[in-house]
Amino acid sequence: MSSSPAPFQTIRTPDASPRPTKIHADGVKVIYGTKQALHGVSIDIGEKSVTAFIGPSGCGKSTFLRCINRMNDTIVGARVEGKITLDGEDIYNTDLDVVELRARVGMVFQKPNPFPKSIFDNVAYGPRIHGLAKSKADLEEIVVTSLQKASLYNEVKDRLQEPGTGLSGGQQQRLCIARAIAVSPEVILMDEPCSALDPIATAKVEELIDELRTNYTIVIVTHSMQQAARVSQRTAFFHLGHLVEEGPTDHIFTNPLEQRTQDYITGRFG
């Protein structure tokens, strides 16, 4: 174990008009077997806004993101300490049902991972298992509106029964977003959603994120400074398992308070 002499201090710059807190993390530590990946991360994530996580590879962005919907539970040997609340409710409380949590906190992964089923079934799967649709017509409506929200509908409306895996990478990623939206989550976590996409598809997804912001709380991990600057309202910079600095996006990119943040966003390391 590393011995940290002085407690690490995250530099925080509050918003001019802070949003109500949706997710609150307090001293989150993650240990993979013997390797500590996060050393006490505390952050408040505002409701109905986009928060971007940036930082060099291996700094623990994905790890922290996966704590928020407890996907780390599936990793053998991973241990999570600290506290995360969603609307004031402790998500690591043993009373909380992890299935319900994941229905409320959706996730879009780095690599598009549609089910090897039809486009329709991909989107309909979530509502089906959660019993969100009363009838067939209901279900169809959910699927169509989700695809519309993910701005994919026009491209696939004639081939809803074709396999989702037959779409292009960008379309697949938007299908995954539609799939996440279909269960009406409160929060959507996105782990480098555009890393496999070309600039045009990326632009579409970014546009989409901007639209979704009005209804959903979005947390996005990205390696692209421009993307973080374009889509997010707040940005958090991670380094070596610490949350170094967080604040309003324009502030972080124009006037970072910490040297390491400055170095990273100007491309001096990473």
Added chain:
Amino acid sequence: MTATLSHNTPEQALIVSHIDLGLQRRYRSERRFRAYGIAALTFGILCLVLLFSSIISRGYTAFEQTRITLKVDFDPAIVAPDGNRSAEAIMGGDAFRFDDLFSATVQKSLEISPDDEDGLYDALDLFSKGSSPMLRQMLAQDPALIGTTKDVEFYATGDVDSFVKGSIRADIPESQRNIKDKHIVLITKLKDSGALHLAFNTGLFTFGASTRPEVAGVGVAAIGSLYMMLVVLSLSLPLGVAGSIYLEEFAPKNRWTDLIEVNINNLAAVPSIVYGMLGLAVFINFAHLPRSASLVGGLVLTLTTLPTVIISTRAALKAVPPSIRDAGLGIGASKMQTVFHHVLPLAVPGILTGTIIGLAHALGETAPLLMIGMKAFVVDYPATPLDPATSLPTQIYMWATEPERAFIERTSAAIMVLLAFLLAMNSCAVLLRRMFERRW
């Protein structure tokens, strides 16, 4: 390529030539590796061809059989002396009257004088001992035949069959062959008259065990094997798949599951005869299940196949990309839903292939079946899996120990039947795999 490169300085030329040297060596080693591969493959294929050609060349004759057609006069004075022509009356009473009927038929057909008793016996030697019971069966099925004449096909004995096919040769000393010169005269006579001929051997597929090769077949054994395969399939598929799903997807990864994993791999390597001993001790001596029943055979074979099924199922589950599990869980599906809705369907081709190959193994398994007594002499078809039965491989084993020429060719023929089953099952595995395979 190299021609277009310009070497400006000697150092550069040196470097390029270095790279060329390395490439040469790599290509050489690749060529060598390919040669090894092709050699290994050729050797394997040669062995296979040798095996098949030896079995087929020895066994193909068994698919034909010598039959002798005689005109039978169903004389009521012989078969129904009391005038009662009912089926019961035919099956009841003196069995010798059908021997008499048959003798009379042979005597008449071969024009043997009524005084020449030796000549008659020599002629009867050519026919299967099952001939007169066959006549009786015929009449019992259709008593209206009484009083009519009809051409009936009789089986020649295995020795006559071998002689006709040339595997017993006439040019060796008479004392060393079962077919004597007097028999040869009769055979030639029958052949010339067209009564003796070769026909497709349907009995090979429908008859059961018999000491007389001409009426021995693998039909009963095949049904026994079928029952066993059904038992194996209906036990090892659900047990194996459920067990593997639990181990692979649900069980915590700790020392206990590691231990179980190691032991499953060990079980797959246990010689099958050990499972036979276990089956003998547990199913027969302890549970008092009937000896030589296909249920017991199926249970024992389930034990031998289960590790194979588990190992291949786990491999199939492991091969499903983790991103699919993430997708399922990420949307709020429970572990169970993720496994059954997304992971299992992708693993189905692998599971089916593993199971069918396991079944094919079980079909050819012999040693454990010998241990539990499945080499009994079974003539009748088993009606249920609890009835005495044999299996294809044990039937082959039993025939292989018979000395008659006719059994030698039948052994090879039975092997061909078994191989055909295996081939069919393996093609099934390939087909199913194609059918269920999906891209993701």
